[in-house]
Amino acid sequence: LKNSHIKKLEREYPGKKKWYxxxxxxxxxxxxxxxxxxxxxxxxxxxxxFILGYYHQMQKKYEKKEDK
Structure with a gap:
C-alpha cells in the first residue's frame, strides 16, 4: 500500500514526498x-x-531544529 499512500502524500503535500x-x-x-x-x-x-523505534522517529519529526 506504500505507493498509494505516497501518491496521496504527493497530492496533499508535494514537498514531503522526497523526505518520506x-x-x-x-x-x-x-x-x-x-x-x-x-x-x-x-x-x-x-x-x-519496533514500536519504540517508531515513536522515537515520530518524536524526532516534531522536535524544533537548532539554528547553526
Missing part, C-alpha cells in the same frame, strides 16, 4: 533480511523494539 522516500529507503536498508525475506510476525521483544 528517503526515510523509507533508510529504514528498509536497516532491516536485516532473513533467508525467507521479511518475517510475517515478530517475536514479542522485537515488536517492542
Amino acid at each position: 522516500e528517503i526515510c523509507l529507503t533508510d529504514i528498509i536498508g536497516k532491516i536485516e533480511m532473513t533467508k525467507d525475506g521479511f518475517p510475517k510476525q515478530l517475536p514479542l521483544e522485537e515488536q517492542g523494539k
